[in-house]
Amino acid sequence: MVGVVIVSHSQKVAEGIREMALQMSAPEQKIIAAGGMADGGIGTDAFRVSEAIVSADTGDGVAIMVDLGSAVLSTETAFEFLDEELRSKVQIADAPILEGAISAVVEASLGSNLAAVVATAEGARTLNKC
Amino acid sequence: MSGNLYEVISAVGEMIIGNRQKLTDLDAAIGDGDHGINMARGFEAxxxxxxxxxxxxxxxxxxxxxxxxxxxxxxGAAGPLYGTAFLRAAAPSQGKTELDTQTIGLMLEAAIAGIKERGKATTGEKTMLDALVPAYEAFQDGANTGKTVTACLELAYEAAQQGVEFTKTIIATKGRASYLGERSRGHQDPGATSSYIMLKALVEYLRR
Structure with missing residues (x-):
């Protein structure tokens, strides 16, 4: 099952999105929050992200949801710390972080592959709310 | 680390920490106002x-x-960007205990390539590259005419200073400041400024 990592500048945002996504997921679905800095401050930390990716992977790869700016840079930096095998099966979804995470988790819980999970997350960009 | 190496890095760190408020103010004008706080936190660490x-x-x-x-x-974004720059600069200087102009040229080149790659950025976008790329070019010009390390770094520092001035004349197309578009013109870029400050600290250390 494809794992999902949530990278936000805020630990609370990442944890909160994880909680919401858990409601929609299969019991064995891995959803790991990588929000904020080690000291609890606002920011992103590539090492926290790389650890989260390792924890989220069960062999089928990991889709990563990001918020703004440095979340992308930190995640791309985190990729450099992964071993080559895992690096070949991680992907950032160009999607809104909350809607993308929930869509990704639903797709992943169906047992879909990484490309399908990322595509579904990115589809959340055009979800109409009203 | 030799006394010198430790002192150089401390000098760079202290100047960044000393400019915490200035960098934060520059960033508050066109970004999210955390560049000074973030950079100071980084160099404290x-x-x-x-x-x-x-x-x-x-x-x-x-x-x-x-x-x-x-x-x-x-x-912030400066973490992966400067972090990658230092990691890339570490490769040509691996195992070395002193540096000549050739090695420093390779280090700057590798650092800039790392920033470009990580930030998917180039010059003219109102970023740290607008200070660092001219600095590197000036350094190389000095090295090619046989100048000393200190003289080359002084040229680089002057070019970085002009680069910071140049960032006032252009609009941002990368990073948070790009949301401001035309309103980013007239402000100097905080990232270019922190790069300039690091070179300034280096030159001031060498002049002592």
């Missing part, structure tokens, strides 16, 4: 990390620690 390593003399090894520490402690 570097200071703590290097304590007890005053005798380490391998420049590459120390730069690698600096890079890793910035990546994990800065928090």
């Amino acid at each position: 570097v200071k703590a990390k290097l304590q007890g390593m005053e005798m380490e003399s391998d420049i590459g090894k120390v730069l690698k620690i600096v890079g890793m520490t910035l990546i994990s402690s800065v928090g």
Whole structure:
């Protein structure tokens, strides 16, 4: 099952999105929050992200949801710390972080592959709310 | 690290920490107002990390620690960008205990390539590259005409200063400031400024 990592500048945002996504997921679905800095401050930390990716992977790869700016840079930096095998099966979804995470988790819980999970997350960009 | 190496990095760190408010004010004008806080936090962490390593003399090894520490402690985009820059600069200086112009040229080249790659950025976008690329070119011009390391770094510092001035004349197309479009014109870029400050600290140290 494809794992999902949530990278936000805020630990609370990442944890909160994880909680919401858990409601929609299969019991064995891995959803790991990588929000904020080690000291609890606002920011992103590539090492926290790389650890989260390792924890989220069960062999089928990991889709990563990001918020703004440095979340992308930190995640791309985190990729450099992964071993080559895992690096070949991680992907950032160009999607809104909350809607993308929930869509990704639903797709992943169906047992879909990484490309399908990322595509579904990115589809959340055009979800109409009203 | 040799006394010198430790002192150089401390000098750079202290000048960044001393400019915390200035960098934050510049960033508040066109970004999210955290560049000074983030950079100071990063270099405070570097200071703590290097304590007890005053005798380490391998420049590459120390730069690698600096890079890793910035990546994990800065928090904003500058963390992965400067962190990657220091990590890349660590490769040509690996195992070296002193630097000549050729090695420094390779280090700057590798650092800039790392920033370009990580930030998917180039010059003219109102970023740190607008200070660093002219600085590198000026350094290389000096090196090619046989100038000393200090003289080359002085040229680089002057070019970086002009680069910072140049960022006032252009609009941002990368980073948070790009949301402001035309309103970013007239302001100097905080990232270019922090790059300039690091070179300034280096030159002032060498002039002592």
